[in-house]
Amino acid sequence: MTDRLAQQLGFLREAEKLKSVYRATALPDQSRRENSAEHSWSVALYALILQDQAGEGVDIARAITMLLLHDLVEIDVGDVPIHAQGGSAHSSAAVKEAEERAAARLFGLLPEGQAEQMLAIWLEFEGGVTPTALYARALDRVQPVLLNHAGGGGSWREYDVSFDQLEERVGVKVARGLPALWQAVREHVKPWFVSHGKA
Amino acid sequence: MTDRLAQQLGFLREAEKLKSVYRATALPDQSRRENSAEHSWSVALYALILQDQAGEGVDIARAITMLLLHDLVEIDVGDVPIHAQGGSAHSSAAVKEAEERAAARLFGLLPEGQAEQMLAIWLEFEGGVTPTALYARALDRVQPVLLNHAGGGGSWREYDVSFDQLEERVGVKVARGLPALWQAVREHVKPWFVSHGKA
Numbered sequence: 001m002t003d004r005l006a007q008q009l010g011f012l013r014e015a016e017k018l019k020s021v022y023r024a025t026a027l028p029d030q031s032r033r034e035n036s037a038e039h040s041w042s043v044a045l046y047a048l049i050l051q052d053q054a055g056e057g058v059d060i061a062r063a064i065t066m067l068l069l070h071d072l073v074e075i076d077v078g079d080v081p082i083h084a085q086g087g088s089a090h091s092s093a094a095v096k097e098a099e100e101r102a103a104a105r106l107f108g109l110l111p112e113g114q115a116e117q118m119l120a121i122w123l124e125f126e127g128g129v130t131p132t133a134l135y136a137r138a139l140d141r142v143q144p145v146l147l148n149h150a151g152g153g154g155s156w157r158e159y160d161v162s163f164d165q166l167e168e169r170v171g172v173k174v175a176r177g178l179p180a181l182w183q184a185v186r187e188h189v190k191p192w193f194v195s196h197g198k199a
Numbered sequence: 200m201t202d203r204l205a206q207q208l209g210f211l212r213e214a215e216k217l218k219s220v221y222r223a224t225a226l227p228d229q230s231r232r233e234n235s236a237e238h239s240w241s242v243a244l245y246a247l248i249l250q251d252q253a254g255e256g257v258d259i260a261r262a263i264t265m266l267l268l269h270d271l272v273e274i275d276v277g278d279v280p281i282h283a284q285g286g287s288a289h290s291s292a293a294v295k296e297a298e299e300r301a302a303a304r305l306f307g308l309l310p311e312g313q314a315e316q317m318l319a320i321w322l323e324f325e326g327g328v329t330p331t332a333l334y335a336r337a338l339d340r341v342q343p344v345l346l347n348h349a350g351g352g353g354s355w356r357e358y359d360v361s362f363d364q365l366e367e368r369v370g371v372k373v374a375r376g377l378p379a380l381w382q383a384v385r386e387h388v389k390p391w392f393v394s395h396g397k398a
């Protein structure tokens with residue numbers, strides 16, 4: 001086996017650990033929480049299926065790559081639920097720093113050249129500036145909304161989330177990449193908040 | 200919400216069920232079996248990371264799409280383990296027929312046009328003729344080998360698999376798409392079979 005292949009297989013073996021990182025969101029049947037590996041599959045599938053929603057300059061294949069890679073850092077850092085600590089924990093400087101160290105370690109397992117290439121894609125996603133990153137980030141945010149809705153509330157119940165908080169913590173970020181999609185999803189989920197006295 | 204978007208979100212919601220289809224292969228720490236959604240994420244990641252192994256004519260983005268979609272039919276049919284019934288169950292005509300019905304139902308949830316497009320990609324994967332399909336199929340077969348090896352034998356123990364059976368049921372198919380990769384992986388896993396009296 002070449003060194004290069006050994007490094008690549010070492011990275012892929014390390015990536016298996018993402019299957020043991022659990023998120024706040026549960027499966028629609030509420031049988032268990034979703035893990036970050038299967039979540040990554042879901043959002044990559046969203047990127048494929050909802051591609052006609054993408055605005056100009058979005059590279060769908062690159063968005064899918066971003067979404068396959070985006071949560072690997074959770075192997076070291078864990079998932080920080082978006083509604084935890086009143087919505088403040090998710091984007092704290094400490095979490096961001098820990099994720100950057102994790103990205104350096106994990107992508108650093110890959111051969112030279114490929115390591116830098118994958119890290120650059122992860123950083124583009126994190127930066128959230130390019131049309132492709134905005135598209136990918138919007139999908140990463142909207143899938144848990146639809147999962148919670150399909151599951152009769154899910155983590156909205158657990159964290160006692162109101163419609164305004166959903167709009168503020170999630171909606172504005174989805175709308176940044178996919179404004180029309182957020183309008184539609186917003187109307188779709190609003191009745192749940194109304195009927196639970198949270199809107 | 201437009202009918203088109205409602206159909207797409209209906210498909211994505213149905214796809215969530217793949218997270219509840221469990222495979223013969225366990226996670227490396229043997230804590231639980233792998234499900235088909237997180238397996239799909241793994242093999243898509245393999246397609247991304249091992250792309251320098253791909254031969255001429257392989258379209259990596261299309262291979263990733265194939266691998267995101269390839270197991271959805273298991274929502275209706277379940278996973279048929281490769282080593283079950285002496286290796287004969289996996290490609291039986293009855294299983295193939297059931298999978299084709301499942302593909303028609305599942306991709307049929309999508310809007311017209313997109314349904315046919317996704318079904319065509321699934322059929323290309325199933326056909327296993329194009330360079331892209333051969334690449335994707337090889338990765339789909341090699342990931343469980345590496346998972347079993349990482350997990351101290353995994354489903355090889357359960358189904359009492361010999362090195363020759365691995366070569367015959369899995370190796371020849373991996374080698375069809377990725378001959379050099381199979382040579383390397385073969386040498387990498389052989390010691391396990393030797394030390395367990397199975398080679």
Ligand SMILES: [Ca+2]
Nearest residue numbers: 039070071140
């Ligand atoms: Ca995510």
